[in-house]
Amino acid sequence: MKRVLEETLEHDFFFVHDSIVFGAIKKIGIRYDHTNYDDFVQIGRLKLVDAYQEFPEDLHEEAYFYQFTGYAYRKVYWGLMDQIRKDQRIIEREDGLPESFEEWGTDEHQLLDQDVVIWQLFYSMLNCLTKKEQRYLKDLVFEQLSITEIAAKYGVSRKTVYVWKKQVAKKLAHYETVLKNR
DSSP, X not given: OOOOOOHHHHHHHHHHHXXXXXXXHHHHTOOTTSTXXXXXXXXXXXXXXXXXXXXXXXXXXXXXXHHHXXXXXXXXXXXXXXXXHXXXXXXXXXXXXXXXXXXXXXXXXXXXXXXXXXXXXXXXXXXXXOHHHHHHHHHHHTSOOOHHHHHHHXXXXXXXXXXXXXXXXXXXXXXXXXXXXX
16 A cells, blocks of 8 residues: 655654654664765654654554654664765775875876777777677676666666676686687
């Protein structure tokens, strides 16, 4: 059963149940001075509305009202935790680069020469792939998309993207052996 939160009840609903959102945020340990505090409040409110829409019982009965409070709290808490996990995965994917070339232990010209060689090699490898495989590899390298995100982007299953991955790996392994034998 999917109920709709009407605009006439919206103000009263949030007046009564907004404490659920702030309680979940507090339990997680997100303080008011956190940079994304307002984002977490909005995510919590969206999850609160989702809980209202999905709660299977009639909320006008007092017994179900208290059950809804527990249900909504869990829904909000889990939604906020999911967001924290997503943010953490993004942070883990990003590599922190040193501020200067001295920290890398190499001079600027040597590093730039290596980059040119790597990019030339990358673009020459693209030539041995089909257009679909090139799109996959570019999304993987440049956009740093996950398998799931690539599948969603092209409207295909994850299994299809794994097939692309296997084909690219096979062709690039063959390409590598050809380069070594030269």
